[in-house]
Amino acid sequence: MGVYWAIGVRSFRRFSTYRIATASGAFTNTVFGFILCGIYLTLWHERPGLGGYDVSDALTFVWLQQGLLMPIGIFGATTTVELGERVRSGEIAVDLYRPTHLMLWWLSVDLGRAMFQLIVRGGAPLLVGAFVFDLKFPSGALTWLAIALGLVLGILVSFGLRYLVALSGFWITDSRGTEHLALVLSLFFSGTVLPLVVFPGWIGDFARATPWAATLQVPIDIWLGRNPGGVGAALLFQLGWIVVLLLIGQLATSFATLKVVIQGG
Template identity: 85%
Template sequence: MGVYWAIAVRSFRRFSTYRIATVSGIFTNSVFGFILCGVYLTLWHERPGLGGYDVSDALTFVWLQQGLLMPVGIFGASTTSELGERVRSGAIAVDLYRPTQLLLWWLSVDLGRATFQLLARGGAPLLVGALVFDLKFPSSVALWPLVVLGLLLGIMVSFAIRYLVALSGFWITDSRGMEQLALVLSLFFAGTILPLVAFPGWLGVIARATPWAATMQVPIDIWLGRNPGGTGAALLFQFGWLLVLLLAGQLATTLATRKVVIQGG
């Protein structure tokens, strides 16, 4: 495991060099946070208690959402887009020669990236929002480890989805179309447009059952203490999707490796 830890640390250091981009991102997230707060305040004024959220829940959701966009990789992440490019260019063959597991290698890279962005960009928008609005925080110290676990599982589920999208390039030649489709699905089903609890009827049921819900909506609900069935059920939901996606990722890696060997002669 030492090699994967070293990869994660190097990835953390790599992303920590982009200081201007980090500050710019914090500013952008804060601006969009205020815009969304205006929209949500209007919506919750017209529909009090929408989805079981009160106004404070809705505003807290906005600022947590803005802080998690980059760590979770809702708009994609450079680590997995880099993997997709390596598949397109054929450079992935070099990765497959390494005496490491491809999935674990890129998971380590992504966790290093996400850790930096969570520390540097995750808390800043929330702090900005807390200075202006009455936001909610976990009610006891005992809940913080569960919040951290929920965030970790959300990041890993997001990576597993993006990893599968990147590997699709082995079969469809260019994964960029799949990347755009995955972006649209993540924007809708992760809770980026609206909290999934606000989706009506069958649409809400479907949205909350998808793996994208495990990336952002569920961790935020753990923070708010609003998970149907309790925090344990929410973590089990995340872990279940993570296990399924990682197994699918490992299977795709095995099939892709055979494909490279066959094509390489």
């Protein structure tokens, strides 16, 4: 495990060098946070208690969402972009020659990236929002522990999805079409466009059962204390999707490696 820890640390250091990009991204998220707050205030003024959220819940959702977009990788991240490109270019052969497991290598890279962005970029929009609006903050050590666990599990679910998208390039030659489709699904089903609690009927039930819901909506609901089945059920939901996605990822890795060998790679 030492090698994977070293990979994660190096990935953390790598992303820490992009200071201007990180500051610019945090500023952008903050601006969008104010824009969304204006929209949400109007929406909740017309429909008080929409989705079981009060105004404070809705505003807190906005700032948590903006802080977590990059750490969780809603718009894609290293795994999707770099790994997908390496599959397209054939550089993936170098990765397969390494005496490490392909999925664990990229998982370590992604965790290093996510931890840096969570620590440095994740909290900035939330702090700005807290100065302007009356946001909700949890109390109690156990709640904070559950939030931290929910965030890590959300990142792992996101990695599982993005890893499969990147590996699709082994079969369709170019994974960029899959990446665009995955982005649309992620934006809609994660809670980026609107909290999933406002989706009506069977659409809401379906959206909240998808793995994308486990990436953003579930961790935020843990923060707000709005999980219908309780925190334990929310964490088990995330854990279940992690197991499914990583098992599929392992199978896909095995088949992809076999395909490379068949092609003479």
